Amino acid sequence: MKTWPQSILEKSMRKDVILDVISLHAGYGGKPVLQGVDFQVREGEIVAVIGRNGVGKSTLMKTLIGLLPTDRGSINLRGASIDLLAAHQRARRGIGYVPQGRDVFPRMSVLENLLVGESIAGQATEGKVDEIFHYFPILKERADQRAGTMSGGQQQQLAIGRVLMGTPSMILLDEPSEGIQPNIVQDIARITVELNRKTGVTVVFVEQNIDMIRAMAQRCYVMDKGSIVAELDKDMLQDRDIIRRYLSV
Amino acid sequence: MEFLYSIFSFLYQFGDAFAFLVLSSCGLAVIFGMMGVINLAHGEFILCGAYVSTSAAHMGLPLPLAIAAGSIAAGIAGMIVELAVIRPLYARPLDTIVATWGISMIVTQGTLIVLGTTMAGSGTPFGSFSVGAYSYSIYRVVLMVMAVVTLAALWLMFTKTRFGILARATIQVPHVAEALGVNTNLIYSLTFGLGAALAGLAGGLYAPTMTLVPTMGASFMVEAFVTVVVGGADIFLGTAPAAVVLGLIKAALTSWKGQFAGQIGLLVAVIIVIRILPRGISGKILKERA
Amino acid sequence: QEPIKLGVLEDQSGDFALATIGKVHGIELAVEEINAAGGIDGRPIEIIAYDTQSDNTRYQEFMRRVLQRDKVDVVFAGFSSASREAYRPIVNQFDGLAFYNNQYEGGVCDANMIVTGAVPEQQFSTLLPYMMETYGKKVYTIAADYNFGQISAEWVRQIVDENGGEMVGEEFIPLGVSQFSQTIQNIQAAKPDFVVTLLVGTAQSSYYEQAGAANLALPMASSVNVGQGYEHKRFTPPSLANMYATVNYIEEVDTPESKAFVEKWHAKFPDEPYINQEAENSYAAVYLYKLMVERAKSTELEAIRGVIAEGDICFDAPEGEMCIDPKSQHTSHTIYLAQVTEDHSIAFPKVWESIQPYWLGEAGCDLTMEDPSAQYTPSSPPPAK
Amino acid sequence: MSRASRFTSFLKLVEGPQTLGNGPKFWSGFAVVLLAACSYPAFADSYDVGNNVYFFNWLFMALGLSLIWGYGGSLSFGQTAFFGIAGYSYGVLTINLGDAYGLTLFSLVMAVAISALFAAVLGYFLFFGRINGVFLGIVSLSVTLVLERFMAQTAGPEWVIGKARLNGFNGMGAMPSLTIPWPGGNIVLYPDITLYYLTLALLVIVYLGLRMLVNSRFGNVLVAIRENPLRAEMLGYDVRKYQLGAFVIGSALAGLSGVLYTSWGNYITPASMGMTAASLPIVWVAVGGRSDLTTTLVGTFLVLIVFQSLTIHGSQYALVAMGLLLVITVLIAPKGIVTALVEFVSKMSDRRKSKAEEVR
Amino acid sequence: MPLLETHKLNKHFGGLHVTGNVDFALNPGEMHCLIGPNGAGKSTFFKLILGEHLPDSGDILYDGHDITRAKPFERIRKGISVKFQVPGIFKELSVRQNLTIALQYHVDPELLAEEIDQLLEFLKLADDQKQLAGNLSHGQKQWLEIGMAIALKPKLLLLDEPTAGMTPDETFATGEMLQELNREGMTLLAVEHDMAFVRQIAHQVTVLHFGKIFAQGTIDEIVANEDVAAIYLGEVDA
Numbered sequence A: 001m002k003t004w005p006q007s008i009l010e011k012s013m014r015k016d017v018i019l020d021v022i023s024l025h026a027g028y029g030g031k032p033v034l035q036g037v038d039f040q041v042r043e044g045e046i047v048a049v050i051g052r053n054g055v056g057k058s059t060l061m062k063t064l065i066g067l068l069p070t071d072r073g074s075i076n077l078r079g080a081s082i083d084l085l086a087a088h089q090r091a092r093r094g095i096g097y098v099p100q101g102r103d104v105f106p107r108m109s110v111l112e113n114l115l116v117g118e119s120i121a122g123q124a125t126e127g128k129v130d131e132i133f134h135y136f137p138i139l140k141e142r143a144d145q146r147a148g149t150m151s152g153g154q155q156q157q158l159a160i161g162r163v164l165m166g167t168p169s170m171i172l173l174d175e176p177s178e179g180i181q182p183n184i185v186q187d188i189a190r191i192t193v194e195l196n197r198k199t200g201v202t203v204v205f206v207e208q209n210i211d212m213i214r215a216m217a218q219r220c221y222v223m224d225k226g227s228i229v230a231e232l233d234k235d236m237l238q239d240r241d242i243i244r245r246y247l248s249v
Numbered sequence B: 001m002e003f004l005y006s007i008f009s010f011l012y013q014f015g016d017a018f019a020f021l022v023l024s025s026c027g028l029a030v031i032f033g034m035m036g037v038i039n040l041a042h043g044e045f046i047l048c049g050a051y052v053s054t055s056a057a058h059m060g061l062p063l064p065l066a067i068a069a070g071s072i073a074a075g076i077a078g079m080i081v082e083l084a085v086i087r088p089l090y091a092r093p094l095d096t097i098v099a100t101w102g103i104s105m106i107v108t109q110g111t112l113i114v115l116g117t118t119m120a121g122s123g124t125p126f127g128s129f130s131v132g133a134y135s136y137s138i139y140r141v142v143l144m145v146m147a148v149v150t151l152a153a154l155w156l157m158f159t160k161t162r163f164g165i166l167a168r169a170t171i172q173v174p175h176v177a178e179a180l181g182v183n184t185n186l187i188y189s190l191t192f193g194l195g196a197a198l199a200g201l202a203g204g205l206y207a208p209t210m211t212l213v214p215t216m217g218a219s220f221m222v223e224a225f226v227t228v229v230v231g232g233a234d235i236f237l238g239t240a241p242a243a244v245v246l247g248l249i250k251a252a253l254t255s256w257k258g259q260f261a262g263q264i265g266l267l268v269a270v271i272i273v274i275r276i277l278p279r280g281i282s283g284k285i286l287k288e289r290a
Numbered sequence C: 001q002e003p004i005k006l007g008v009l010e011d012q013s014g015d016f017a018l019a020t021i022g023k024v025h026g027i028e029l030a031v032e033e034i035n036a037a038g039g040i041d042g043r044p045i046e047i048i049a050y051d052t053q054s055d056n057t058r059y060q061e062f063m064r065r066v067l068q069r070d071k072v073d074v075v076f077a078g079f080s081s082a083s084r085e086a087y088r089p090i091v092n093q094f095d096g097l098a099f100y101n102n103q104y105e106g107g108v109c110d111a112n113m114i115v116t117g118a119v120p121e122q123q124f125s126t127l128l129p130y131m132m133e134t135y136g137k138k139v140y141t142i143a144a145d146y147n148f149g150q151i152s153a154e155w156v157r158q159i160v161d162e163n164g165g166e167m168v169g170e171e172f173i174p175l176g177v178s179q180f181s182q183t184i185q186n187i188q189a190a191k192p193d194f195v196v197t198l199l200v201g202t203a204q205s206s207y208y209e210q211a212g213a214a215n216l217a218l219p220m221a222s223s224v225n226v227g228q229g230y231e232h233k234r235f236t237p238p239s240l241a242n243m244y245a246t247v248n249y250i251e252e253v254d255t256p257e258s259k260a261f262v263e264k265w266h267a268k269f270p271d272e273p274y275i276n277q278e279a280e281n282s283y284a285a286v287y288l289y290k291l292m293v294e295r296a297k298s299t300e301l302e303a304i305r306g307v308i309a310e311g312d313i314c315f316d317a318p319e320g321e322m323c324i325d326p327k328s329q330h331t332s333h334t335i336y337l338a339q340v341t342e343d344h345s346i347a348f349p350k351v352w353e354s355i356q357p358y359w360l361g362e363a364g365c366d367l368t369m370e371d372p373s374a375q376y377t378p379s380s381p382p383p384a385k
Numbered sequence D: 001m002s003r004a005s006r007f008t009s010f011l012k013l014v015e016g017p018q019t020l021g022n023g024p025k026f027w028s029g030f031a032v033v034l035l036a037a038c039s040y041p042a043f044a045d046s047y048d049v050g051n052n053v054y055f056f057n058w059l060f061m062a063l064g065l066s067l068i069w070g071y072g073g074s075l076s077f078g079q080t081a082f083f084g085i086a087g088y089s090y091g092v093l094t095i096n097l098g099d100a101y102g103l104t105l106f107s108l109v110m111a112v113a114i115s116a117l118f119a120a121v122l123g124y125f126l127f128f129g130r131i132n133g134v135f136l137g138i139v140s141l142s143v144t145l146v147l148e149r150f151m152a153q154t155a156g157p158e159w160v161i162g163k164a165r166l167n168g169f170n171g172m173g174a175m176p177s178l179t180i181p182w183p184g185g186n187i188v189l190y191p192d193i194t195l196y197y198l199t200l201a202l203l204v205i206v207y208l209g210l211r212m213l214v215n216s217r218f219g220n221v222l223v224a225i226r227e228n229p230l231r232a233e234m235l236g237y238d239v240r241k242y243q244l245g246a247f248v249i250g251s252a253l254a255g256l257s258g259v260l261y262t263s264w265g266n267y268i269t270p271a272s273m274g275m276t277a278a279s280l281p282i283v284w285v286a287v288g289g290r291s292d293l294t295t296t297l298v299g300t301f302l303v304l305i306v307f308q309s310l311t312i313h314g315s316q317y318a319l320v321a322m323g324l325l326l327v328i329t330v331l332i333a334p335k336g337i338v339t340a341l342v343e344f345v346s347k348m349s350d351r352r353k354s355k356a357e358e359v360r
Numbered sequence E: 001m002p003l004l005e006t007h008k009l010n011k012h013f014g015g016l017h018v019t020g021n022v023d024f025a026l027n028p029g030e031m032h033c034l035i036g037p038n039g040a041g042k043s044t045f046f047k048l049i050l051g052e053h054l055p056d057s058g059d060i061l062y063d064g065h066d067i068t069r070a071k072p073f074e075r076i077r078k079g080i081s082v083k084f085q086v087p088g089i090f091k092e093l094s095v096r097q098n099l100t101i102a103l104q105y106h107v108d109p110e111l112l113a114e115e116i117d118q119l120l121e122f123l124k125l126a127d128d129q130k131q132l133a134g135n136l137s138h139g140q141k142q143w144l145e146i147g148m149a150i151a152l153k154p155k156l157l158l159l160d161e162p163t164a165g166m167t168p169d170e171t172f173a174t175g176e177m178l179q180e181l182n183r184e185g186m187t188l189l190a191v192e193h194d195m196a197f198v199r200q201i202a203h204q205v206t207v208l209h210f211g212k213i214f215a216q217g218t219i220d221e222i223v224a225n226e227d228v229a230a231i232y233l234g235e236v237d238a
């Protein structure tokens, strides 16, 4: 039997740790990508994950939500292991996931796309659609357009709006700024931070855009070759050059 | 008066062709349109519906209940098939052609071995009525009504219910739907089951009017495929108009030049329609709308 | 003693199985009886059977197999005429002997073939005059849209014409079609006195149920239905009421020979749904073959054809006596007029004994003289000499 | 480039990224198989020889479908249409022209050309109308079903071309077999040893030729179109022409199968264009592994043998067993059973290699 | 003479006018960036130039030829090449094969292998050349597609968000690479949202808004433009 180092055990017992990832290994059909990822996220935090192309950031996100199986190690949500849960079960526990490259449902209308997001909550929530429309007015304007024909940036907004429909307690965002016009990038950052303040939602996001990282993140993990190689705290995140340096580890 | 009689008779023939096209195709359309699976075992679900409902009728169940039983049985069979065979194949839909073809062979021959070469029919209920010089079967009118009811029910189910939205989401981007909390396996199972149940319904409805043999499913296949293709991938926008167009073509050609012309006409219609509307009728409608 | 090898290629699965599984059983029954009685000249018969799955290419594969690999003495093969045409070149190539134990459209003039089924002249020249006398002279034909249906319809046209009747309509139905509303209406519009139904395959037989449901209460006549697909057993009464079919046998035939036959059949095959005419043909064919071999003291094709040429190969089959015609190598039959009654039981208002397969011989096919290995039809007869 | 080196680089195309089985190991295996195939008639009886010719007949159609579907990504459900057209063309031509002076060989070429022409016309409408995916499959299926229905009702005497009756559903017979003119008596190619060698030679030529085709630049573009037609177009390729090209070549091969089959059994029937016949090539190709010529070839041959022997030994259960076999194959071997076997073997040999290295 | 010109180019989907009377000119040798809010019609404009969509009205001139109705592949053969917003690669083929297909008609067969090796090196994909392209990470796919686009040695290269998903350093490197290609004579039109990148490479910037040209000028002029800031830039410090 494997015994965990005392400190990690201790940490995972801590009550305010919502997500505790211990020595996580995962990959694609025998090809290992994540090779021992360890990190914790506390309730209500906004944490960034950065790293070069191809180091495994998206793989980490997919493993957290359950689209890829855990090969070794474990993922604990509020102290309980979720390794054996299917993705939809994890979602039902309040995890919202916005994939890289958006992946909206192309042949469904914008509104229908949003309605699918309700599944996270398991039921429809009164007034939720209007709330989303308030954050992303273009979605209201195009409520009946087929999502596949929306512009790249519009799709990204839709994808974010879609998970918010389910009022998740934790959101995983994979490169949310990709393809979004600068002022909306700022909006998204602002909205996220605002939501985080208002509702205490926890956010884990992968990002390359320094401005967005600075605007949103309270803490930041740096990934390389399938594991976490550094952790940046609030102060370090003030310095563009530090982030820049770590982004290209 | 004569003129009105012939109008009625044309309408009746059109309705008859329409009903056959709709009922034989909507199960196939649900499975193809929603899941991208070309179900070559469609005819065998029809067979299942026909055999079960006829057996139920022989056991004394009233016809509507017997038909419902056939449809449910086919639906359950569909869910089993989905679980065992179709589910691993969603990532490679073309392979489902081979798999369902295999299933079709197993079921057809299995039925022959277990139940023999034929089953006695239950007889067409309700008798006939006359308009002018012609007499017509009343049951055929029931079939027409059932076709319309089925279409309406499907339309409501897929556009007005949550199930419809989730089902379409699941088919389009399964991993995201799952990550959003949709139990995609359940959705798949229900959708395929629904398609199979609709096939079973067709079997149950037509069973009293047909020869019951293990290969009977085959005689629905051409019409079913043709309707689905002409309709295009979006079953609600496509199937009904396709059945109308094809029903008209078939009724007109058959009364004018006989069954051969009707059959060839259907097939040629496919080739022409696809030439003009490569994505079927619904593809055209969707494009206009977008 | 070395056994005589009898190859059997019949459809035990697929579209035609309904009508053909019985043929295999007929052969098995006859072989069992013959072997129990000491075989053919002391040689037992060994059956080598393959399931051709209602698939023409299987006939081609297995005909080569039985002739080349299994080296059978004789083959009993085929239900549909297409399957017969598929294997016939191979039988010719290897100069084998094949029995086609099936009712069909007629016209095969081929020294390697012996046909024990009935042909149109036997069935229509009896059926149609009776129908016209009884019900009237206006006739409507619906027929399967392929060789059998079209050639049979040609016969109907000709015989109706010869007997002073009138064709008020003719419609050909592609194989596999199962929906008949329009056809039923076309028939009502033409107001015939009776309908000739030459429907083939299980899908097409749905016509009867649908015509019944639409209350198309016209008398019907057929050379294939009832006798092959026992539609009167499969559909609920009274959809086949007033159907008249000429058959050379069906299990209802009410003679002592027939009754005994049915009895021993059911003793061996208790689950058999029906003994149709092709089952009896196949049964009788084994005895006819036995007779030929005993007479010829050989299984060689030439020797067998020699005894056929003598012209008195006859067997007392359950239907009555059947004899092989030397010119065409087809078979004379007792033809029963089977009438389906209101409750779908069978009556036999008329029986014709020893009806000859006359047409081929009269038209100029004479296998005792030459072997064209061809199939002729009334509109393309053998070339005049 | 010198002519010689151009020629060798042309020959080199038999190997490449688009085909499994490259390198000396594969080719020595190939030589062994070829040798075995050549000496086979010496050991087998004449039934087996003829039966193998029958199996060979179908392989051309399978290879053609592999090109169209496996490499090009266009699922044609109607290859039997070209099979049938060529078969009937051969029948009509040879019945009218007779079998003297090598006219049957001329008819073979003409019949294949006719089916290719038909494919070109149909393919023009399909591909230049930008029809693809399932729709392509169903349109091509409809075409073949129309042809079947149509040919089935040509029983009457009015359906005659020259001396050749089309003869409806019963099928057309009595056409001469392929005949090679030879001093001192024509050689008639009945299903026996001569026909065996002829068909085998054709097969080897077609197989190697197709390997060169798919490894050529044409083949590269073809697989590119399968993967992403838009991207292929944006690299400057006229996607439609390449699709049409593959379709015509593949369909001509189906035509070749049709001619060989017709000559083999002196018979062709509308049923060879029907629903069941149309599904079979898809099954063969998918079972073996459609995206490679070798796996297609081996897979098709295996399926033909297995299905025939099941029918011989399985009586009524044969069809059930075939169905089960198909379902199981698709489930356990996603890329086809032959591909799966190849991958398994190479994994095993890799493992052995690495073990051997460890020991060292 | 401009290399690419559009006259009153119009395109609408249903009631939505995606490009409205766009008059645009691009001079040979220029590096031009197209920016604008999401949904402004930038990608649609690209698709019109490439022939993926046909315009409702207006003309497109390339190198003096009217290509308004030409087939996409014909335009490519005239020397245009593109990287899409959503990577379009051959997923089931290896990285190397992807490049082979792009290069095979542009390079002497003898030199093909060498050329591909160089390109792989340049794209930092040499280690992954045997991988199936579909298994690359998102950023790597972008790289591969850029590689295929430049492999055609186009006169005019269209890039739709080439650096999306790249780290700042990689973005910078991409910029340098494009400048290098430009020095060799290639004209470039890129859609980007990353102002640092735009600043790095663009000689000229066009802002598209609701399908119309909203502003045009150097990056400094654009950044200084308050209207552009209001609709697009926000308080970005570019």
Ligand SMILES: Nc1ncnc2c1ncn2[C@@H]1O[C@H](COP(=O)(O)OP(=O)(O)OP(=O)(O)O)[C@@H](O)[C@H]1O
Residues within 6 Å of the ligand: A028, A031, A033, A051, A052, A053, A054, A055, A056, A057, A058, A059, A060, A100, E134, E135, E136, E137, E138, E139, E140, E165
């Ligand atoms: N479906 C897949 N199958 C096999 N390998 C994959 C698959 N998806 C990604 N990989 C590999 O896994 C590694 C990590 O990929 P991942 O997508 O997690 O990178 P990333 O850090 O998100 O990069 P980017 O910033 O480019 O999005 C890469 O080497 C990639 O090639």
Ligand SMILES: Nc1ncnc2c1ncn2[C@@H]1O[C@H](COP(=O)(O)OP(=O)(O)OP(=O)(O)O)[C@@H](O)[C@H]1O
Residues within 6 Å of the ligand: A145, A149, A150, A151, A152, A153, A154, A179, B290, E013, E016, E018, E036, E037, E038, E039, E040, E041, E042, E043, E044, E045, E085
């Ligand atoms: N096929 C279509 N049907 C309907 N609307 C469409 C279609 N294609 C694009 N649109 C709409 O046209 C507008 C322009 O889209 P386009 O993709 O050109 O935007 P973009 O400027 O590239 O935006 P982004 O920066 O987000 O990629 C958007 O509002 C989009 O929703």
Ligand SMILES: CC(C)C[C@H](N)C(=O)O
Residues within 6 Å of the ligand: C079, C080, C081, C082, C102, C103, C104, C105, C147, C148, C200, C201, C224, C228
């Ligand atoms: C009547 C049929 C079922 C049989 C007939 N021999 C034929 O032509 O196919």
Ligand SMILES: [Mg+2]
Residues within 6 Å of the ligand: A057, A058, A059, A100, A174, E137, E138, E139
């Ligand atoms: Mg990523």
Ligand SMILES: [Mg+2]
Residues within 6 Å of the ligand: A151, A152, A153, E042, E043, E044, E085, E160
């Ligand atoms: Mg865009």
